[in-house]
Amino acid sequence: MPDNAASEKPRTKHAHLIRPALGEFGRHELAILGAPCGRIKELAARLVPLLSDTLRVAYVDADHAAGDDAAQGGSGGQDVMLQAGAAAELTDKITFTRLDVKRPLDRFSQPELLQYQNLVLVNGNHFRAAQQLVILDLAKPVEKKLDRLTNVRALLLPEGVTEIPAYLQTHLGEVSVPVLPLHDTAAIAQLILEEWRAAAPPLRGLVLAGGRSQRMGQDKGKLQYHGQEQRAYAAELLAPFCQDVHVSCRPDQVVELEYAGLRPLPDSFTDLGPLSGILSALRLDPNAAWLVVACDLPFLSADTLAHLVQHRQPARLATAFQSPENEWPEPLITIWEPASYPQLLRFLSLGYSCPRKTLINSDVAVLPAPAPQELRNVNTPAEAEQVRQELE
Template sequence: MLAAGARAELTDNISFARLDVKRPLDKFSQPELVQHQNLVLINGNHFRAARQLVILDPAKPLEKKLDRLTDVRALLLPEGVTEVPAYLRAHLGEANVPVLPLADTAAIAELVLREWHAAAPPLRGLVLAGGRSQRMGHDKGKLAYHGQEQRAYAAELLAPFCHDVHVSCRPDQMTELEYAGLRPLPDSFADLGPLSGILSALRLDPNAAWLVVACDLPLLSKTTLAHLVQHRQPARMATAFQSPENEWPEPLITIWEPASYPQLLRFLALGYSCPRKTLINSDVAVLIPPAPQELRNVNTPEEAAQALDSIKK
């Protein structure tokens, strides 16, 4: 079909899909194609890589390619090769680079897995507090279930698990949050509900994972948050709890990985501004909550009174 003039050909063999396109792979299209991959292996003879696994092939000496070896993570010895050349040792200097037999696939796989875990994106925190609280009648983030405003209480809950914690807000809320000692993050995406805050956080730091919690979860505990963080799966687009009301993921207490940013924007471009819609149709980890009652949203004065009564008990 491509030879006949088609621009793209999609082959679906049920168990896998293949897309052949007649366009060059430039610096913009390549990241787009590999954005859902956690590991990409490239041929270091032709392309530069961030981290290198070096195979010491006697037929391809490395003297003229030392400038490419900027971050060697392992030297792999094929059968018959027993020593690392002196020029390579001199180039690596004091770096403690492991040397493994090329045939020891288990050890190589363990090394790659270790590297991958160490490279997991840092975790930052976000409290969603920029809503209008129309059903409550006044700002839900200012309610005090635990002796302080709920938005501040939620930020304290997140702090032990995150490098820092921001409070998502409307631009007109920034001053009051700063006076309260919180770190405001004004919405840079307008009128999208909770998605405004999530996208604004990912825009601020697209290389971090964001632990996002809504401010209307007064029953949420550190134990439940710890369970979410401990079972985080950075290889997936997100890690979320299953809603106590149905089998769907709960988007407002979720770890959103960097890969979620282009996916959320993609769904927004298709007309979907509901973060749950993105979770349902993406590769995410969904956990059973250890205490389902803690995921109960409080949106009305009646629900707030019930939640306060539960906390007092």
Template sequence: MRLADTENIAAYIREWWQQSLPPLRGLVLAGGKSQRMQTDKGRLRYHELEQREYAAQLLAAVCQDVHVSCRPDQLVDLLPGLTPLPDRFLDLGPMSGLLSAMQLDPNAAWLVVACDLPFLSEATLRHLVGHRNAGKVATAFRSPDNEFPEPLITIWEPRSYAVLLRFLGLGYSCPRKVLINSDIELLAAPAPQELRNVNTPEERKAAQQELSGKSM
């Protein structure tokens, strides 16, 4: 290519950059105890599928493969076709699943999605992946409720593994604290309402009513 051929040079650089990115793998966080919901949130059905299966299906559209993070005692309840990833770090909340994924493949980036997000769409995940900055620790959406990042709809790059372990060594097991205090790409969500967590029976009832209304 000639030096003046800036368009083709730029296209070549973009293609090279995309090919050199760490692979993107998906992780559904479904290992929580769901104490406020009083039943396993991953097994609820807001759509035709269980939530953990629904989230895995969304991730499969943008990731090379998908694992479902779960407690060892949940393995017997996992549906066929879902790939389990039992927690290797216990009693750390979402950090348990995240660190277990990093330990499984520390050279991959992990797109993490919680199982209690029934409004989440493939379009929102594609927006996140399309604006991924692999040069940062992570790429995350800004919460619609405050200026903080949402840690459970986030792409965690390979370099985040050491950062997560360092914070854990300091006594912090909250992924949001890691994001707040790290060099990340923070995005405005294209559809902020999709980041809404459903954690209680009352919220579940309201979400089911809203979603059933949309499908009519």
């Protein structure tokens, strides 16, 4: 046996990947149960108008009529094309789009279909969800569904109900759960919004410094405009706003960055330009939002970064500044939310590696830059010299 055999790492069948913190249908989901289906849907319909100004809300339910019809030998609600054998039918309904597919829901397709929704309300009589709202309707007690009550966020009392059943008190144990009147839609919506805001992803920082700097002729991250290398200067700018800051780099840059006291994040996606660093960060932590800045922005200030963070909109795919040169979002001074990860991968699968194209074609917040001149990047030796003269 070789001498180094004991020190070799055991082989693993699969790559070690951090998985997104998804429930059955999304990152933030609430099953409503404890009442007949009609009452559950009625509550959801009351809540949506109070939530939709802030969040993209989806509702998940089952169709009783279609199921009964199918059980009796009918088409189960299928349109003529599906009955004829089509696997899917995409219909532009003018005011909305509908996709009917002969594809069962499963633990992979459910979050895939609803991945861009901020909140998913679920009919808990038919489906499970990571969190629950429980209606104490005497016509539909949850005594036989206690296994579904894994994280109860509120108990909702219909008119005339004043006590929590003993079996439910025992199940909840020492957990303190808010108790609200079922008719108080505003209070229920406020609770949902407060919990959603409290669960906003943490902010981590990323300096993009892994490019080849071909136009500059030397590493742009090593240039100095403020008495230190730009990659270190940018990392210091990000630090007050982020729980930690990484410097995106090529694998051959790791040692020099560690020696410089920086935290390297070698690209695990390669040859994609800035997208390499953004995707590598989201792969490292798909449950964080990443505040990303390029290393070649010598005029960037803490005030501008503070403005971006203060106006962050976690319900959108990203928060970006508008480019000073056009109306498009600037991708290299942007907060990329966790929902951006599958969207960036989607565009990559379609042959696009430009982060700006993803922003342009997604639901993002675009802010006017408070100091547009700070978004000016430096790509050539002549531009670098001009910057030094301006900063003197």
